[in-house]
Amino acid sequence: MRNETAASLCCAASSLTCGFLLFKISGLKTACRNGWNLINGRCFKYVPSRMTWAKAERNCISMGGNLASVHSSEDYYDIQSLIRRVTHELKETWIGGSDAAEEGNWSWSDGTLMTFTNWCPGEPNNAGRGQHCMQMNHSGEKCWDDYGCTVKQPSVCVSKN
Template identity: 60%
Template sequence: MQTHRSGCHREEEVSRCQRIWDMKLLTVSALLCAVMALTGAAVIPEEETGPDQEEETFLDKRSTSCAAPWSKFNGRCFRYFPKRLTWSRAERNCHSIGGNLASVHNIEEYHEIQRLVLTATYEHKPVWIGGSDAHQEGEWLWSDGSQVSYTNWCPGEPNNHGHQHCLQMNWGDEKCWDDLSCAKRLPFVCAKRT
């Protein structure tokens, strides 16, 4: 008499037990793949060069200072996150990976962030960036502490309609900035220094 895993003895039981075992193994494999996909790959730290070693130079600086899926632009790394979060949760998420919600300092940076969103979603989706006037109405600050030196407000914005204290971009037909309630859930863009 043949004995199989889980104490299966008869041939029909062995076949049934084998199918159950195969389904358990398939389920565990699928869960493992899902966890890996959702958490992303760990970033491997770059090796430091010593005083008598030359640093290797690459033509594509994106690959050396902003590990995928980050994108380098103007000395910072940017990354689009499709998960819809409130502004404060999005900021905490960015902070947990060494950055902040993106600040925008010129039209080129704005277009680069738009490009990231468009590449990921095939449309100009509204997203959170790091502007807020929650501390004092009308005084907009970036969450990374940098100065607000560039703005791209839509006509009539910011209007604080219904306690709107957080900044979304790609709003309306003009794909410009709008103040929005911080409790709304949007995808977001993080930035960090290289």
């Protein structure tokens, strides 16, 4: 259904029903499942359990999501705020970036395009030729770092619903 058609249908509906219908059609999200937090139209969940990157990704998938993709500085700061709210600090945390499939070609595990980056200076550096997974809140600058995927640390998941 096109938005114009939906808008014309709203003329006959109550304003509350109309608002809900237009919101549903536009795809914008207003709420998340219990334990998830709405950030810029997507639902995020901080997972404090320390896991490897692969296990953290499987855990996110089991909850209907993926490790978090970050598409803007606003997303990044809002995810940091979520972590700070839960932990009272900015811990290094897994997010969904990886170049395991092809060295130097970073992609998000949820399949979205990586159009925004927030790498720390000198990163990604693939130190020791074994850093293929992305962590956030690295160093004093609290930016992104490529890191060894077998290290166990907390994670952030994202879900569209």
